[in-house]
Amino acid sequence: MSAPGVRAGDPGASYDVVVIGAGIQGLSTAYELAKRGVRRIAVLDRAWPGGGASGRNGELIRSIFSSPEWVGLFDLSLRRWHDLSAELDMNVLFSPSGYLVLASTDEQWANCERDHAYHRSEGVDSDLLSHADVLALVPALNPEIVRGGIVQPSGGFAHHDAVNWAYLKAGARHGVEVYCDVTVTGLTTAAGRVTGVQTSRGPIAAGLVLNTAGGNALDVNAWAGITLPMVTSRLEMLVTEPLAPFLRQGLAALALLGYCHQTARGEFVGGTERHHVDESRSQNSTWDLLADMATKWVSLFPLLSGARLLRHWAGTVTQAADLAPVIGSVPDVDGFVMSCGWVYGFMGAPGASTLLAEEIVSGTPSPILAPFSPRRLVEGRLIAESSLVVPTGEDPA
Amino acid sequence: MTADHSPSTVRFTFEGRDVEAKAGQTLGGALHADGVRILTRSFKYRRPRGYTCGYGACGNCPLTVDGLPGVNACERPVEGGEDVRRERGWPSAGADVFRAADVAAPLLTAGFQFRLFTKTPWLAHRAERVMAWVAGAGRLPAPHAAAAVRATTAESRDVDVVVVGGGLSGLAASLGAADEGAAVLLVHRGALGGRALARPGSAGVRDDAGRSDRDAALALARRVEGHPGVEVLDGTAVATFDGVDLIVVSQGRRIAVTAPSMVVATGSYDVPMSFAGNDKPGVMLASAVRRLMHVERVRPGRRAVVVTEDASGYEITRELLDAGVSVTAVVDPDARSRRPALAAPLAAARVPVLAARPEKVRGLRGVRSLLVRGADGTRRLRGDLVVVCRPERPAEELRWQRHYVEAGDTQAPKGSPTAALSDTTVVVGSAAGLPAQTVQDSSESGRRAARAARARRHDASDTQTP
Amino acid sequence: MSARSDRRTIVCPCHDVTLHDLKVSWERGYTHPETLKRATALFMGPCQGKYCAPALDDFLESVGAAPGAEDSPARPTVRPPLYAVRLGELADPDGESA
Numbered sequence A: 001m002s003a004p005g006v007r008a009g010d011p012g013a014s015y016d017v018v019v020i021g022a023g024i025q026g027l028s029t030a031y032e033l034a035k036r037g038v039r040r041i042a043v044l045d046r047a048w049p050g051g052g053a054s055g056r057n058g059e060l061i062r063s064i065f066s067s068p069e070w071v072g073l074f075d076l077s078l079r080r081w082h083d084l085s086a087e088l089d090m091n092v093l094f095s096p097s098g099y100l101v102l103a104s105t106d107e108q109w110a111n112c113e114r115d116h117a118y119h120r121s122e123g124v125d126s127d128l129l130s131h132a133d134v135l136a137l138v139p140a141l142n143p144e145i146v147r148g149g150i151v152q153p154s155g156g157f158a159h160h161d162a163v164n165w166a167y168l169k170a171g172a173r174h175g176v177e178v179y180c181d182v183t184v185t186g187l188t189t190a191a192g193r194v195t196g197v198q199t200s201r202g203p204i205a206a207g208l209v210l211n212t213a214g215g216n217a218l219d220v221n222a223w224a225g226i227t228l229p230m231v232t233s234r235l236e237m238l239v240t241e242p243l244a245p246f247l248r249q250g251l252a253a254l255a256l257l258g259y260c261h262q263t264a265r266g267e268f269v270g271g272t273e274r275h276h277v278d279e280s281r282s283q284n285s286t287w288d289l290l291a292d293m294a295t296k297w298v299s300l301f302p303l304l305s306g307a308r309l310l311r312h313w314a315g316t317v318t319q320a321a322d323l324a325p326v327i328g329s330v331p332d333v334d335g336f337v338m339s340c341g342w343v344y345g346f347m348g349a350p351g352a353s354t355l356l357a358e359e360i361v362s363g364t365p366s367p368i369l370a371p372f373s374p375r376r377l378v379e380g381r382l383i384a385e386s387s388l389v390v391p392t393g394e395d396p397a
Numbered sequence B: 001m002t003a004d005h006s007p008s009t010v011r012f013t014f015e016g017r018d019v020e021a022k023a024g025q026t027l028g029g030a031l032h033a034d035g036v037r038i039l040t041r042s043f044k045y046r047r048p049r050g051y052t053c054g055y056g057a058c059g060n061c062p063l064t065v066d067g068l069p070g071v072n073a074c075e076r077p078v079e080g081g082e083d084v085r086r087e088r089g090w091p092s093a094g095a096d097v098f099r100a101a102d103v104a105a106p107l108l109t110a111g112f113q114f115r116l117f118t119k120t121p122w123l124a125h126r127a128e129r130v131m132a133w134v135a136g137a138g139r140l141p142a143p144h145a146a147a148a149v150r151a152t153t154a155e156s157r158d159v160d161v162v163v164v165g166g167g168l169s170g171l172a173a174s175l176g177a178a179d180e181g182a183a184v185l186l187v188h189r190g191a192l193g194g195r196a197l198a199r200p201g202s203a204g205v206r207d208d209a210g211r212s213d214r215d216a217a218l219a220l221a222r223r224v225e226g227h228p229g230v231e232v233l234d235g236t237a238v239a240t241f242d243g244v245d246l247i248v249v250s251q252g253r254r255i256a257v258t259a260p261s262m263v264v265a266t267g268s269y270d271v272p273m274s275f276a277g278n279d280k281p282g283v284m285l286a287s288a289v290r291r292l293m294h295v296e297r298v299r300p301g302r303r304a305v306v307v308t309e310d311a312s313g314y315e316i317t318r319e320l321l322d323a324g325v326s327v328t329a330v331v332d333p334d335a336r337s338r339r340p341a342l343a344a345p346l347a348a349a350r351v352p353v354l355a356a357r358p359e360k361v362r363g364l365r366g367v368r369s370l371l372v373r374g375a376d377g378t379r380r381l382r383g384d385l386v387v388v389c390r391p392e393r394p395a396e397e398l399r400w401q402r403h404y405v406e407a408g409d410t411q412a413p414k415g416s417p418t419a420a421l422s423d424t425t426v427v428v429g430s431a432a433g434l435p436a437q438t439v440q441d442s443s444e445s446g447r448r449a450a451r452a453a454r455a456r457r458h459d460a461s462d463t464q465t466p
Numbered sequence C: 001m002s003a004r005s006d007r008r009t010i011v012c013p014c015h016d017v018t019l020h021d022l023k024v025s026w027e028r029g030y031t032h033p034e035t036l037k038r039a040t041a042l043f044m045g046p047c048q049g050k051y052c053a054p055a056l057d058d059f060l061e062s063v064g065a066a067p068g069a070e071d072s073p074a075r076p077t078v079r080p081p082l083y084a085v086r087l088g089e090l091a092d093p094d095g096e097s098a
Helices: A024-035 A068-088 A108-122 A132-136 A160-173 A214-223 A287-300 A302-306 A343-362 B027-033 B097-103 B121-136 B145-149 B169-177 B195-199 B215-224 B286-295 B312-322 B340-348 B395-408 B440-462 C002-006 C018-027 C031-041 C053-062
Strands: A013-018 A040-042 A097-101 A127-130 A148-152 A177-179 A184-190 A193-199 A202-211 A230-242 A249-254 A258-262 A265-272 A309-320 A326-330 A334-338 B010-015 B016-022 B063-064 B068-072 B083-086 B153-158 B159-164 B184-188 B230-234 B234-239 B243-249 B253-258 B261-264 B283-285 B303-308 B326-331 B357-363 B369-374 B376-383 B383-389 B426-428 C010-012
Touching: A013 A024, A013 A193, A013 B234, A024 A040, A024 A160, A024 A184, A024 A343, A024 B010, A040 A202, A068 A160, A068 A193, A068 A343, A068 B145, A097 A108, A097 A132, A127 A132, A127 A287, A132 A249, A132 A265, A132 B395, A148 A184, A160 A177, A160 A343, A160 B283, A184 A214, A214 A230, A214 A334, A230 A287, A258 A287, A265 A287, A265 B440, A287 B234, A302 B145, A326 B215, A326 B357, A334 A343, B010 B253, B016 B027, B027 B283, B027 B286, B083 B286, B121 B312, B159 B169, B159 B243, B159 B283, B159 B440, B159 C002, B169 B195, B169 B215, B169 B261, B169 B440, B169 C031, B184 B243, B195 B286, B215 B340, B230 B243, B253 B426, B261 B383, B261 B395, B261 B440, B283 B286, B283 B376, B286 B369, B286 B383, B303 B312, B303 B369, B312 B326, B326 B340, B340 C018, B357 B376, B426 B440, C002 C018, C010 C018, C010 C053, C018 C053, C031 C053
Parallel strands: A013 A040, A013 A202, A040 A177, A097 A249, A202 A334, B010 B083, B153 B253, B159 B184, B159 B261, B184 B230, B261 B426, B283 B383, B303 B326, B303 B383
Antiparallel strands: A097 A148, A127 A148, A184 A193, A193 A202, A230 A265, A230 A309, A249 A258, A258 A265, A326 A334, B010 B016, B063 B068, B063 B083, B234 B243, B243 B253, B357 B369, B369 B376
16 A cells, blocks of 8 residues: 555456556556456556656646647647546646747747647647747746747646546546555566566466556566667756746746746746756766756746755656657567657656557557557657657757 | 843844844844744644744744745844845734634645545636645745845865764764864854754763863864864755765855765754644744754743653753743653653752643644643643753754665665665764764764775775776 | 644644644555655655654554665655755856756
8 A cells, every 4th residue: 555546465366457557657548448348457566656757747738749640649638638637536736827838049939930830730729929928928037038939728737646646546446456566577478478477476467468667668678578779768857945926837948958837836846958868767866957957947037046946856767769659569579568658758648548548448559649659669760749848869950 | 131231233124123133143033032933824724833943944934034035034144134024924924814724724634635626627727826826925036136046156176075064973073084184074054063052051971071062062163163174164065966975055156075985964853742733833842942042042932831752851941940931840751750860850940840741732823831631631831932852863864865876776775774875974973863972983983984085085096097 | 632633733834734634644545655745745845854754753653654664664755955955056157057
C-alpha cells in the first residue's frame, strides 16, 4: 500500500495484462483496458505510483504543434483532459488557462505565424499574438525577450499527482490490481513471444506485457531483445514559494528551452534544458541546471529574482531522436507492447491510453497512433515536429 | 524592561509606525520587545502565528522588508530605516477577516481540492482562480527589491576542507582541520557560534576547559577568525552536487566550492509537540526562548508554562526565572518516574512540577492558558508563553544530499546515511546525533577530514599520467 | 485525542496541515512518506521539512510504521536547496547564461 487503490500483499501468478510502471501511461492504459472489459490486469512499480517522470514533470498541456501526427494525437488528448475529472470522479485540477508559446526572435516568430495558420486549418484553437498582445496577457514578462507568440486558449495545465491518483483509483474500481515495491527484474519469453515477467516477488505469467516503464523502459525493451535508437535522459525543474498570481497560462519559452506555469497555490514551477541532451539515469539534480534555470527564469520574469526557491529536482525519460513517443509493438516479438519514449507524456497520456487500449482490445490499429510506432525508428521515418522545447541533441543552427 | 543606556539603537518603520531596536537585534526580537506577537497569518486557515523557532526553520515569521516578501524575522538583523510589513491578512495580519477560513476548516481538510467540483469543470476553474488569489495573498517582490537581490559576482573556490556550519562543533572541526594543515572554508549564517551563543548558563559539558557553551563558542570563534588556515564565509550553504561540493550565496556573491572533504556541522532542529492550538503565538521552541533571552535581550513573555520531555525543560526554567519570567509550572509526563531529582530545586522557587501532558492551548490571538491532563484530571495553567522542550533532531538534509551524490542517485538503496558516507564526509556534533560531542572530539573529526582530503589529493595526483 | 482536537493540532505550519489531515490521509491509503507528502503538502512549504519531519516520525510510530527501516524511508527525498535562497542569488550575475 502506498496510495489509495494500491493492493497490499503479493501479485497473483498470472494476468491477462501485466503493466510495467505505475506512471501516468501505465495507470491510464490499465484503466482504459479495464473499462473495455479486460479482466485481469496488474500494474507493477518498484517504488510509489507516479514516482517517476509522471510526478516530476511540468504539468503543461497543449495541442498546438506543427505536425499532423502530433496534432492528431495531442488534440484528442486535450479533449479528454477537459472531461477527465468528471470521468475519473476526482478533481485533477485541470486548468484550461491557456498555453502560450513565446517567440523571442524573428525566426521563432515566423514559425509561430506558420504554425498558427496550420492550426487554423486543422481546427485547433490558436491565436497569434504580437509583442503587445503577449505583454497584455502576461505583464510580468521581460519585454526584451518577447517578440510575439501563440496562445491556445483551451490548453493549460493540471496537477500531476492528482491525475496519477485519479487514474489509479478509477482503474482499481474497475478491477485493476496495482502493486508497489515490486521490481520487475526480467521477462520470460518462449519462441518469439513474451510470456510474463520476473519480479522481486516471483514470476508472473502474462498474456500481454505492456512496457510503460518511463526512464527504465529501455532496460525492459532489452529484456525482450529489442534495441531501438533511444536514450535515457535527465530533466530538471524547480519550484518557488507561493506568490500572488502573475502568470495565468502555461508558458513555453522557445529561446530559453524552458516551460513553466504558476500553480493554484501560487508556486512558480519551471524547467529548462541545455542545448545538449543530459544522458543520465540519475535522479540527482545538478548545479549546471540550477544555475541555468535561475538565470533564465529571472531573465524572463524579473520579479522572480526576489522569489525564494523551495525545491529543485530531476527526473528521467527515454527519448527517440524525434522526441515523439514510441507506441506499439515490433515484429517478431509477440505479447509485448511499449508506450515509452514520452517526453510530452503528461499531456499525451489521456489520448494515447485511450487509443492504445482500443487498439489492443479490438485488434484494429489506430491511424492516429500508427506514426508513433517503434518501426519508424528502425526504418528512419522520424516525425518532423518543430514546435518543441526540448533539445534533440543537435547543435543549434 | 530595565532602562537601557546602550549607545546604539536603530529605528525601522513597521506598518507605518516607528519601532526602536537595539543594535544587534533581529526584526523578530525587536518586534517582540515592541509587543508585536502576531507576525503572520497562516497559509490556509489564516491562523495567527508568531515567533516560534528562532532560527528560520518554521515558516511562521515571514515579513516583507523594503518590498521583498519572505524575510524571516527571527534571522534578519535590523539595519535601520527598513520598511517592514507583515504578510497575509486583510485588513491586516493583526485582524484578518480571512480567519473565517479557520471556522470552515472541516470543509478544507487536506486534499479537499481534489474532491470538489469533479463534475463541473467550469466551477472548478473559477474556484481555482479564487484559491490562487487567496493563496498568493498579494505577495510579490517589488521590482526594485527583486533587482537588488541579484548576485554581483560568481566565484569558485577550491579548498581542502569545507565546513558547513559555524556552531560549536563546526568551529572546533575547522580548527582541527586547519591545524592539520588543510585549507579550510567555513560557511556559516549569522554570528559565529550559532545557537551556543544562546547557552550562557550551562556548565561546560562540551568544552574541556569547563566553559559554558557560549564562552567556548566565542573563544573558538576568535581563534577561527585569527587562524590563517581558515576562511570564513558569512553566507548560506545552498546544496551539494556531483562535481560541485558546495554552492554558497554570501552577500551578493555566488560561490562554487570544490573540496575533497566536507564537514557537516549543520547542527539540529528543535522538535515541536502535537497538541491542540500548538501553533498559536506564544508557543515557542526552547531555542527560540533562549535566543530571545540571551541574544536578543528580550523577555520572551511574562508568565510561562514549560512543557518538557527531558531534562532540558528544567534547565530552561531556571533561565526563565533568572530573566524575570514567572513560571506557572513545569509539565513533564515522566516527572515522577524519571526526573524527581530535577524537580527539587524548582520546589524551592515555588514552581510546581506536574506529571501531565499538554492538551490544548486557549487564547484567540495568542496563548492565554494551557490545559494539561494528568492522572488526577485536567488543569488549566495560565500564561502567555508555552515553552516546548524535546530532544533535538539532527539537521540531516546535507548529510542525505552527500549520500545521494556519493551513491549516484536519490533512489539509491537507503539504509543509514551515516554508514553509507565515505571518509571524506564527516558529520560532527548534533548533526551526527551527538549533541554533547566535546570540542575535542569535533576537532579530531576535523583532523580526520583534513587527512582524508590529503589522501584524496594524493590518490588523484598518483593516477595522473605525466 | 478527539477528532476535534486533532483538527486544531498543527503538524505543518507552512501549509496548515493538521493531525486530523494526516490521519485521514493515512486511512485513505496514502501510506508512504512520499505520497503522504503529496497528499497533504507536508514538507512542501518554506521549511521543507525542518519543522514537520518529527511530526511525521511521531505519526508513523503511532500507526506502527517504524521509521528508518531499510525499505521504509522515514521522510521524502531531500531536495536542494538546504535553505530557501532567492533565485536572484543563484542566477548568473552578468545576465543570461550562454
